[in-house]
Amino acid sequence: MPRKSDSPSERARLKRGHERGDYSKQTIHSILDAMPLCHVSYILDGAPVVTPTFQWREGDHVYWHGSSASRLIRKSTAADVCMAVTILDGMVMARSAMHHSVNYRSVMLFGKADIIDDPEIAAKRLEGMIESLYPGRWDMLRPMTDKELKATTVLSMPINEASAKVRTGQPIDDEEDYALPIWAGVVPVQMSVGAPIDDTRNLPDVVAPPNATDFKIG
Amino acid sequence: MPRKSDSPSERARLKRGHERGDYSKQTIHSILDAMPLCHVSYILDGAPVVTPTFQWREGDHVYWHGSSASRLIRKSTAADVCMAVTILDGMVMARSAMHHSVNYRSVMLFGKADIIDDPEIAAKRLEGMIESLYPGRWDMLRPMTDKELKATTVLSMPINEASAKVRTGQPIDDEEDYALPIWAGVVPVQMSVGAPIDDTRNLPDVVAPPNATDFKIG
Secondary structure, three states, rough: OOOOOOOHHHHHHHHHHHOOOEOOOHHHHHHHHHHEEEEEEEOOOEEEEEEEEEEEEEEEEEEEEEOOOOOHHOOOOOOEEEEEEEEEEEEEEEHHHHHHHEEEEEEEEEEEEEEOEEEHHHHHHHHHHHHHHOOOOOOHHHOOOOHHOOOOEEEEOOOEEEEEEEEOOOOOOOOHHHHHHOOOOEEEEEEOOOEEEEEOOOOOOOOOOOHOOOOOOO | OOOOOOOOOHHHHHHHHHHHOOHHHHHHHHHHHOOOOOEEEEOOOOOOEEEEEEEEEOEEEEEEEEEHHHHHHHOOOHHHEEEEEEEEEEEOOOHHHHHHHHEEEEEEEEEOEEEOOOOOHHHHHHHHHHHHHHOOHHHOOOOOHHHHHHHHEEEEEEEOOOEEEEEEEOOOOOOOHOOOOOOEEEEEEEEOOOOOOOOOOOOOOOOHHHHHHHHOOO
């Protein structure tokens, strides 16, 4: 197969999204807000690296964090990164192998990551992380120390080069294949959340708060 | 904060894994086999790109596929890629923000992707994909056509630069924080699978087969 050289437009095309692309800010935000698990890709020593981490959104920025001791985190300042957030919603089973697919919601973000240098702002963003996952929890916790704050690096990226893709619904088979006696349909999948498991060292009479019992993801 | 330049050993360190690293082939295989959803990272026009796709494993290789029309797929031959597979198992809620964490199983694979050029081998691998997701389904389907096979590119990568990380169990708090009346524990999360939804165009009397009703993921 002949290989065409890649044009700069290829990355631009990815940013735009394609057949299943959806560019509304509302869709992008709703996917980011539903799924904190993300995969962030960097170039390290000339080769790609992708690592799972958690993102959270405030306004038109996403944030993630890591250990200040991590060179991978530290070298992220002004570096190109790509972040993907993917929610699997269903297995789409068609009448031919070709048309098997999945239902999903996904976002790709492109940009340059910046480290938040101001410790007060970084602390506010970490509060935002905890609150986005567990509303009301920040004030329940033993306060963060300066040492802990120094050990944590918060990264930010504007959500201005973003695309969302969403697939929903039934398989789309070749028209003639609908006459075949082959089962087709969708097997729904979702993240489910179990009842909180108490730490064995909890003090007596300490019970799981609503931000644990009502936790939702996906 | 002073920024040290990254040494080549940084990528090597990632490959080895670190504090939560687990190098057993059995662990790596079990994570890959449990979660087909993966994120593959490439360099495109000098910048990182990460895209979600499905992987499947046969022996000591992982495979994934895409449209032959995709330049992103075509340019993957002999290109450095990094693949991450991540399974979220629980939200770990500690007595301080710092010690909040997640329980998870993850694998990172590094290597060079190769396109499977032999159409018979590519077809066999696509059969492997369908069978790994839905045992027994390949023989139930309308057979794949040569045109469909040509439209599909199968990529392979040996599993020889791989690391797994696994976290399980309760939060680990600072010793003095165990005296605080703050609830701590784990909120379990997992992928759950619903009952198959029949395609509205299924023929009468066609019922969901076991590979749909018994589907499992995660």
